[in-house]
Amino acid sequence: MSAMRVDAKVVMLGKESVGKTSLVERYVHHRFLVGPYQNTIGAAFVAKPIQVGEKVITLGIWDTAGSERYEAMSRIYYRGARAAIVCYDLTDSSSFQRAKFWVKELQNCEEHCRIYLCGTKNDLIEGDRSLRQIDYHDVQDFAEEIGAQHFETSSKSGNNVDELFQKVAEDYNSSAFQYMTAEEPGVDLGQKKDSIFYSCCHSN
Numbered sequence: 001m002s003a004m005r006v007d008a009k010v011v012m013l014g015k016e017s018v019g020k021t022s023l024v025e026r027y028v029h030h031r032f033l034v035g036p037y038q039n040t041i042g043a044a045f046v047a048k049p050i051q052v053g054e055k056v057i058t059l060g061i062w063d064t065a066g067s068e069r070y071e072a073m074s075r076i077y078y079r080g081a082r083a084a085i086v087c088y089d090l091t092d093s094s095s096f097q098r099a100k101f102w103v104k105e106l107q108n109c110e111e112h113c114r115i116y117l118c119g120t121k122n123d124l125i126e127g128d129r130s131l132r133q134i135d136y137h138d139v140q141d142f143a144e145e146i147g148a149q150h151f152e153t154s155s156k157s158g159n160n161v162d163e164l165f166q167k168v169a170e171d172y173n174s175s176a177f178q179y180m181t182a183e184e185p186g187v188d189l190g191q192k193k194d195s196i197f198y199s200c201c202h203s204n
C-alpha cells in the first residue's frame with residue numbers, strides 16, 4: 001500500500017447551511033444529496049487528487065461546521081491552510097456578512113492562505129432572479145480589494161464546482177503559491193494512492 005501525501009490543505013468556511021458539504025460532495029462524489037438538511041458537527045475531511053498539467057496535486061479538504069457554536073473549532077481547521085473556500089449563499093445576505101468575518105480572520109491569522117469567495121446555490125437564482133440578495137459586481141469588487149478569487153456555483157447542477165477546485169489546485173501548483181517549508185511537510189495519510197478518506201460527522 002503506497003502512502004497518499006496531501007500537498008495542500010484547503011478549508012471550507014461559511015455560515016451554516018450555505019452549502020459547504022454539498023460543494024465537497026459534488027466535487028468528490030459527483031452527486032447532490034437530497035433529503036433533510038444535516039448540519040456538520042466539528043469537521044469532515046477528504047483527500048482528493050487532482051491532475052494539474054503533468055502533475056497530480058492532492059488537496060486535503062476540511063469541511064467545517066458553519067454553526068457559530070463551532071466557531072472555535074473552525075479556527076483549528078484553517079491553521080496552515082493554503083486555501084480557504086469562503087462560502088456564502090447567494091439568496092441570503094447575512095451569509096455574506098459571515099463570509100466577511102472569515103475573510104478578516106484569515107487576513108489576520110493566515111497570511112499565506114489564498115481566499116476563494118464562493119457564492120452558492122446559483123441554480124436558485126437561475127430559476128428566479130429576484131432571489132438574488134448579493135450582487136455579483138459588489139463581491140467582485142470586494143474580491144479584487146482583498147486579492148481573492150470569486151466564483152458562483154451550484155452543487156445541485158454542478159455549475160462551476162470543478163472549476164473552483166481546479167483553480168485552487170492550479171494556484172497551489174503555480175510557482176508563487178507552491179512553497180513547502182521544512183517545518184510544514186506534506187501529510188502522509190498511509191492510504192492507497194487513489195483512495196479517498198472521508199470522515200463525516202452530521203446530525204439531524
Ligand SMILES: Nc1nc2c(ncn2[C@@H]2O[C@H](COP(=O)(O)OP(=O)(O)OP(=O)(O)O)[C@@H](O)[C@H]2O)c(=O)[nH]1
Pocket residue numbers: 014015016017018019020021022023033034036037038039040041064065066067120121122123124153154155156157
Ligand atoms: N438549490 C440548492 N440547494 C443547495 C445547494 N447547495 C446546498 N444546498 C442545500 O442547502 C442545505 C445546506 O447544505 P449543506 O451543504 O449541508 O450546508 P453546509 O454549509 O455544509 O451546512 P453546515 O454543515 O451547517 O455548516 C441543504 O438542504 C442542501 O441541499 C445548491 O447548490 N443548490
